[in-house]
Amino acid sequence: MKAVLSEQCLSKSVLLSEIIHIESLKFRWAARQPDVLHVPALSVKVGQFVSIVGASGCGKSTLLRLIAGLITPASGVIQTNPTLANASGTPSPGRRSTCDFSIVFQSPTLVPWRTAWQNIRLPSELGTHSSAWSRQTPSADDPAENLRNHGVTDDTIRTALKLVGLTDADAAKRPAQLSGGMQMRVALARAIVMNPAVLLMDEPFAALDDLLRMQLETEVRGIHDAQKLTTILVTHNISEAVFMSDRILVLGNQPSRIVDDIEITFPDHPIRDHALRSSPELHRTTDLVTERLFATRRTDDWIMSRKLLLTITAPIVVTILIPVVWTMIVRAGAVSSVVVPEPLAVLKAADQMTDVLWPACKHTAQAAALGLTGSIMAGVLIACLFSQSEIARTALYPWAILLQTVPIIAVAPIVVVTFGRGFYSVALISMIVSIFPVITSTTTGLLQTDPNLLDLFRLHSATRFQRLWKLQLPSALPYIISGIRIAGGASVVGAIVGEFFVGSGESGLGTVIQLKSARFKMDELYAVVLASTLLGVTTFTVITLSGEFVLRRYFGTSLGGTRSR
Numbered sequence: 001m002k003a004v005l006s007e008q009c010l011s012k013s014v015l016l017s018e019i020i021h022i023e024s025l026k027f028r029w030a031a032r033q034p035d036v037l038h039v040p041a042l043s044v045k046v047g048q049f050v051s052i053v054g055a056s057g058c059g060k061s062t063l064l065r066l067i068a069g070l071i072t073p074a075s076g077v078i079q080t081n082p083t084l085a086n087a088s089g090t091p092s093p094g095r096r097s098t099c100d101f102s103i104v105f106q107s108p109t110l111v112p113w114r115t116a117w118q119n120i121r122l123p124s125e126l127g128t129h130s131s132a133w134s135r136q137t138p139s140a141d142d143p144a145e146n147l148r149n150h151g152v153t154d155d156t157i158r159t160a161l162k163l164v165g166l167t168d169a170d171a172a173k174r175p176a177q178l179s180g181g182m183q184m185r186v187a188l189a190r191a192i193v194m195n196p197a198v199l200l201m202d203e204p205f206a207a208l209d210d211l212l213r214m215q216l217e218t219e220v221r222g223i224h225d226a227q228k229l230t231t232i233l234v235t236h237n238i239s240e241a242v243f244m245s246d247r248i249l250v251l252g253n254q255p256s257r258i259v260d261d262i263e264i265t266f267p268d269h270p271i272r273d274h275a276l277r278s279s280p281e282l283h284r285t286t287d288l289v290t291e292r293l294f295a296t297r298r299t300d301d302w303i304m305s306r307k308l309l310l311t312i313t314a315p316i317v318v319t320i321l322i323p324v325v326w327t328m329i330v331r332a333g334a335v336s337s338v339v340v341p342e343p344l345a346v347l348k349a350a351d352q353m354t355d356v357l358w359p360a361c362k363h364t365a366q367a368a369a370l371g372l373t374g375s376i377m378a379g380v381l382i383a384c385l386f387s388q389s390e391i392a393r394t395a396l397y398p399w400a401i402l403l404q405t406v407p408i409i410a411v412a413p414i415v416v417v418t419f420g421r422g423f424y425s426v427a428l429i430s431m432i433v434s435i436f437p438v439i440t441s442t443t444t445g446l447l448q449t450d451p452n453l454l455d456l457f458r459l460h461s462a463t464r465f466q467r468l469w470k471l472q473l474p475s476a477l478p479y480i481i482s483g484i485r486i487a488g489g490a491s492v493v494g495a496i497v498g499e500f501f502v503g504s505g506e507s508g509l510g511t512v513i514q515l516k517s518a519r520f521k522m523d524e525l526y527a528v529v530l531a532s533t534l535l536g537v538t539t540f541t542v543i544t545l546s547g548e549f550v551l552r553r554y555f556g557t558s559l560g561g562t563r564s565r
Contacts, residue, residue, distance in 0.1 A: 019197060019230050020044040020067060025076035026255075027062060035074065035255040037062055042249075042258065044232065049224055051233045051241035053293060054251030060234040061202050063251070067232065068101050068200055070455050080198070102191035103200040103459060107207070108183035109452040110175040113474045113554030116186045117171035120160060123194050124152035125470070127461030152193055160189040163223050174556030181212045188216075192223060194460075199224070199231045205240065214277070217244055221272040238293065242286045243272060250292055260292045341523040350527035356512060357531045364495050364508040365535060367423060371430025372491040376484060378431070379438025384468060386439075387446035397443075404436040408494065412501035426498035426508070433494030434487035438480070445479025446472045477554065481547035488539040496532055509535070 025039040037059040044050055052060045065071045066078060080101075102123070110119045161171055164185040175183055184204055191199055201220075205213045221244045224231045235241050241248050242264060250260035264285060269276040276282055323343040329335060330342050337345070350357065382400070386393040411432055419425045449472050457467050499510025509532050516525040 017045045018043045019046045019081060021079040023077045025066065025078060026074045027066060028074050038255045038257050039063070044230060046230055047228055049221065049231045049233070049244060049246045050249060051235055051245040051247070052249045052251060053235060053238060053241050053289070054256070056236070058251045059256035060251055064200055064202055064232060064234050068103055068459060070458065100194065100197045101200060101459060102194050102196035103456065104187050104191050104202070104204045105452045106203040107452065108175065108187040109450065109456060110183055110186060111453065111471065111474070112175050112556070113477070115172055115174055116166070116178065117157060119175070119186055120157050120171070120190045120193055121152060123190060123460045126457060126466055127463070156193055160193040163192065164189045165219065176556035181208055181216070184208065184216065188220065192227065197230060199229045201231065201233045203234055203236065206236070213240070218273060220244065238289050239286050242282060242289055243277065248289055262289060262292065339522060341526055345523045346526040346530060349523040350530060353524060353527055357528065360507055360509045360512045361531055361535050364492065364499065364510065367426040367498065367508065368430050368491040368495040368539065370427040371494060372434055372487060374427070374431040375435035375438050375487055375491065379435045379483070380442050380480065382439050383442035383446060386443045387472065388464065388468065400436060400439050403432065408433060408497050409501060412498065416502050421502055425502050426495055429498035429502065430491045430494035433497070434491040437486035437490065438483040441479045441483025442476055445476025449475045474554065478551060481551065485540060485543050485547065488543045489536045492532070492536045492539055
């Protein structure tokens with residue numbers, strides 16, 4: 001065991017073999033809060049496998065994110081390539097030089113609508129990578145040599161897949177179609193395919209079972225050795241750290257510091273394989289690290305079946321009960337049949353009005369469809385503006401709420417005066433009524449993108465447009481579809497109300513309602529209301545089924561659920 005590195009040993013010069021160099025690093029979450037992490041001095045040499053262990057909340061992941069440049073220190077120097085120091089050979093204060101990083105998070109952090117292959121290729125599409133990578137075909141027999149010498153080609157992706165034990169068939173699947181272990185293998189392949197100088201891993205095996213965890217530990221260490229990577233691993237598992245590492249950093253105290261820096265060597269086991277796990281040397285080393293660390297301080301299938309049965313039967317039972325209870329109330333004399341006709345009388349009137357109701361439904365559906373299309377296009381664009389600009393969101397979002405609270409009977413005359421009577425005025429009213437759910441749902445989805453995926457995009461220098469187009473919009477798709485489902489019913493209501501107040505050259509449901517209510521033909525009026533209800537239900541059903549199809553196509557799962565094996 002060696003002592004913690006001191007500031008003096010790094011004060012004047014930096015060894016050329018060092019790839020990470022830290023001096024006087026301090027981090028706090030807010031300006032007036034105390035420091036939570038303090039690293040006086042730290043250096044990591046090229047090719048080392050370094051693990052960071054410590055109690056929960058001690059700052060292990062924070063230190064990893066500081067090294068990656070995902071968060072900014074309060075003070076100190078982080079040099080991720082000391083050979084890029086200034087002319088005097090000393091690090092420039094506050095300077096953070098460029099170094100290629102890849103990161104594997106605790107969860108796989110895969111983009112759900114991309115296949116495994118497309119997820120592995122993703123980093124090369126972001127920032128300036130796509131133009132920087134070579135497109136020549138690798139020819140070396142050694143997979144690791146292919147990754148070192150060539151850019152992200154189809155062959156290098158296959159090489160990365162081979163290194164992590166996946167096939168082309170696995171690569172064609174979306175994350176929801178892969179098991180947790182296979183998803184983590186995809187995340188690892190995505191990290192190594194970019195040929196990083198430093199591989200950062202934040203508890204990547206924490207959620208895996210012990211057998212799979214040990215298998216991946218062995219494979220990752222083998223990839224580290226084959227590609228001559230510099231790897232930094234954050235883990236709670238001491239046995240994992242001892243088995244995989246050349247060096248273990250123990251964090252402790254408040255603010256967190258590196259209280260121990262332990263070198264790990266196994267002269268009798270130069271290769272970290274399963275034979276090492278049963279060796280006395282590993283157990284002795286694990287006990288030693290444990291002492292130092294302590295010194296610092298199923299869902300029931302029957303229930304699911306019952307819920308599914310209830311989901312199917314409940315709507316059917318209610319649909320049957322409503323007309324039965326309705327008929328009983330009318331025949332009991334609680335209400336007059338002249339005012340509230342029986343369901344059979346309504347159905348008879350609807351049958352007699354088929355030649356009127358069908359064209360009216362068609363006309364109203366066309367106006368509602370045009371209004372809904374306009375609300376989707378305008379609503380998504382407005383939501384994108386809100387998500388990209390806090391100023392725009394603060395200034396304009398209250399107006400969107402105000403638009404929703406204005407009564408439609410007040411908007412209709414303004415539309416008539418401004419645009420005249422006709423079909424397009426009805427469609428405009430339908431759009432005004434239905435746009436608010438699209439704006440709110442889409443804005444919520446865009447603002448709730450997975451922070452780890454955002455970190456991944458920032459790590460690879462993605463532009464704002466790339467983040468929006470490749471990440472935020474696809475990620476918000478379930479929210480967008482939910483907003484459209486609500487807007488679909490609202491668009492039908494808006495079209496009917498628009499026809500009722502604005503009118504048009506053709507006869508829609510709103511116009512028929514106005515005519516039948518004026519003549520006090522209640523059975524026919526109820527028939528028109530029934531047709532309006534069926535149109536709204538049909539619109540909702542079509543949007544829901546279309547949304548399920550889109551989500552399964554892009555995510556491999558339905559709305560609100562994921563599937564794993």
